Amino acid sequence: MQATAAEYYAHLFPYKQLCELLTCSGDELSSIEFALEGEVYKRYVSVRTAAELKAAVTNFPGIKTLHFGAVYSGKPSSSARISAPVRRVLSFDVDLTDKAWIPLKDSRGALSMPQCDKAWPVCAASADILKRLLEEAFGFTRVLVVYSGRRGVHVHVFDDAAMRLGNEGRAAIVSYINGNLGTDQNRAASGVHLVMKMHNMRRWVYLWFTELVTRMGLLDGLSARMAFVERLDLEKYAFLRQELGSLADEVMDKEDGQDAWRHIVAKVSAAKPKAPWVLERLDCALLAYVWPVLDGNVTRDVGHLTKVPFACHATARRVACAVALANVWDFRPGLDAPAMDDWDQSRMDRALRHFHARGDKEGAGAEAEE
Numbered sequence: 518m519q520a521t522a523a524e525y526y527a528h529l530f531p532y533k534q535l536c537e538l539l540t541c542s543g544d545e546l547s548s549i550e551f552a553l554e555g556e557v558y559k560r561y562v563s564v565r566t567a568a569e570l571k572a573a574v575t576n577f578p579g580i581k582t583l584h585f586g587a588v589y590s591g592k593p594s595s596s597a598r599i600s601a602p603v604r605r606v607l608s609f610d611v612d613l614t615d616k617a618w619i620p621l622k623d624s625r626g627a628l629s630m631p632q633c634d635k636a637w638p639v640c641a642a643s644a645d646i647l648k649r650l651l652e653e654a655f656g657f658t659r660v661l662v663v664y665s666g667r668r669g670v671h672v673h674v675f676d677d678a679a680m681r682l683g684n685e686g687r688a689a690i691v692s693y694i695n696g697n698l699g700t701d702q703n704r705a706a707s708g709v710h711l712v713m714k715m716h717n718m719r720r721w722v723y724l725w726f727t728e729l730v731t732r733m734g735l736l737d738g739l740s741a742r743m744a745f746v747e748r749l750d751l752e753k754y755a756f757l758r759q760e761l762g763s764l765a766d767e768v769m770d771k772e773d774g775q776d777a778w779r780h781i782v783a784k785v786s787a788a789k790p791k792a793p794w795v796l797e798r799l800d801c802a803l804l805a806y807v808w809p810v811l812d813g814n815v816t817r818d819v820g821h822l823t824k825v826p827f828a829c830h831a832t833a834r835r836v837a838c839a840v841a842l843a844n845v846w847d848f849r850p851g852l853d854a855p856a857m858d859d860w861d862q863s864r865m866d867r868a869l870r871h872f873h874a875r876g877d878k879e880g881a882g883a884e885a886e887e
Contacts, residue, residue: 666830705804736774
């Protein structure tokens with residue numbers, strides 16, 4: 518069955534679950550800003566119930582999608598004299614296009630959905646690392662991970678302390694977490710490496726990079742292997758040539774990407790006694806692949822708008838559905854996300870099981886009972 522956006526929002530969208538989620542910290546639904554996007558764009562929409570939200574959406578001309586924003590001091594308004602944003606879900610946006618090394622375009626230069634789907638492990642790595650950092654560094658545990666519907670992932674935090682953060686606090690979190698590259702643009706900045714070490718994240722970084730090597734075939738192509746060796750930039754050091762050999766030539770001769778990766782690790786390990794810093798060099802190269810790169814604007818501003826979970830992506834015509842926290846790496850966008858062009862209610866039902874912000878333990882328990 519095929520469904521239009523209007524049909525989806527009229528008959529299939531989970532209004533009740535969305536409203537329960539957005540008020541799970543005790544906020545009044547009528548104080549939360551909604552924005553509707555269709556033939557026109559309308560902000561500062563206020564509703565008192567899920568039924569009112571459904572009516573507002575289904576009666577909106579040419580409805581394409583909807584967004585949620587801050588909790589206001591009163592009824593949402595553009596006038597600060599009437600009402601002002603006082604708190605908001607702490608939201609993060611990770612987009613595959615911010616990782617320059619990922620091939621996302623087809624032969625015509627257009628964004629390719631199959632390529633985006635293949636790169637989902639990069640989104641999964643970013644979401645998993647981000648979730649672990651939020652808990653380890655800030656104590657936030659009420660997290661929802663949402664596939665964006667096309668080429669990224671959204672992570673929403675519903676802890677009360679997170680929602681009360683002002684613009685400066687949100688900006689500080691972005692600055693602390695964001696996977697900035699160093700001045701050479703080849704490897705992660707030293708500050709990212711420090712955060713990884715402080716929160717004992719190194720084993721997860723290596724686990725996720727290995728997942729990219731195996732699941733995405735990251736180092737299967739010869740050009741990808743060369744790019745990785747160039748990212749390391751080790752062969753210019755003459756005093757390491759005995760330990761490293763001709764690393765670029767050697768990785769080209771390996772049978773597959775996994776074999777190439779094992780060879781790189783062995784060579785760097787051999788060079789470590791003579792130059793301990795080579796291990797940090799390898800760490801920073803891996804961080805450039807798996808550490809989350811954030812769209813800071815989405816997170817910093819208390820008044821910012823974000824697409825609601827389970828919105829329909831207008832271009833990809835997929836539902837931006839919730840993903841299991843404990844198994845984010847097993848999500849397959851092309852097979853698991855509900856799609857307007859081939860509607861399968863069982864996909865929607867499975868995704869709705871994860872539409873909560875109870876954290877890993879409670880979420881896992883809830884799923885086990887079903």
